[in-house]
Amino acid sequence: TKKETTVNDSHAQQTSNTTTSKPVLRLDDVRKSFGSTQVLKGISFDINPHEVVALLGPSGSGKSTLMKCVNLLEQVDDGQIWLGDTDITDPRANQDQIRSRIGVVFQQFNLFPHMSVLKNVTLAAIKVHHWDKDRARTRALELLDRIGMRNKADAYPDQLSGGQQQRVAIARALMTDPELLLLDEITSALDPMLVGEVLHMVAELKSQGTTILMATHEMSFAHEAADRIVLLRNGVIAENGTPREVMDESTNPETREFFAHFR
Ligand code: ADP
Ligand code: MG
DSSP: OHHHHHHHHHHHTTOGGGTTSOOSEEEEEEEEEETTEEEEEEEEEEEOTTOEEEEEOOTTSSHHHHHHHHTTSSOOSEEEEEETTEETTSTTSOHHHHHHTEEEEOSSOOSOTTSOHHHHHHHHHHHTTOOOHHHHHHHHHHHHHHTTOGGGTTOOGGGSOHHHHHHHHHHHHTTTOOSEEEEESTTTTSOHHHHHHHHHHHHHHHHTTOOEEEEOOOHHHHHHHOSEEEEEETTEEEEEEOHIIIIISOOOHHHHHHHHTTO
């Protein structure tokens, strides 16, 4: 369609080497209200393979709602969300299968306190995605090894730092080798001293080619690590561009005001 051509053309100016690849995620005019409050008023953007997109915006601007719509924790009122070739807003879509294609980490309460690290990491793979235990265990230990936490497999969450807990939560999100990783303010509840190790892990995933949508208030990390910034304001996309275009060079007074708060 005409609309898709425009989306691709504008993106081609930013990353000329990915013009032929299909987006991993496409939001097309997504709308969502709670009661009479319109939170998402027609959100459209793409995430291309291997892109890291930082979703920014003031508290209450709809970042979590948008991510919950992508993860099927909320239903959109209107519009479509495509994960590859799958319209995940289609009521007939297979929800468990879609969730296995998307990894999710939240701000807090990611791990079950009464279960070991290994149990936490393998649980969904076994219970939701019906993996056999050996396969889940092997995959989990491999992921824990990669993040230097294999020796914590039998530890319980309260024996880990908050940063280690979030890294375990990321490892769990990667169990099913998802096409897209959603990270919703994963460092916001952490002691400032522990933020770095978690962001470092995100940077490492990026270097391995993981496709990521992350809501964050870590502006310097977003500037450094994101390929693109999507800025939400009043239910619409106020900005969609490179960190430099959006954070340094926007001439929009509200955008400049927003980023001035973080300097
Ligand atoms: P952000 O993650 O950007 O801080 P949210 O998506 O959490 O924003 O919230 C956006 C708006 O939607 C807020 O006004 C919030 O109060 C409202 N909201 C979010 N979830 C619900 C819900 N389940 N019921 C009613 N209102 C909600
Ligand atoms: Mg939020």
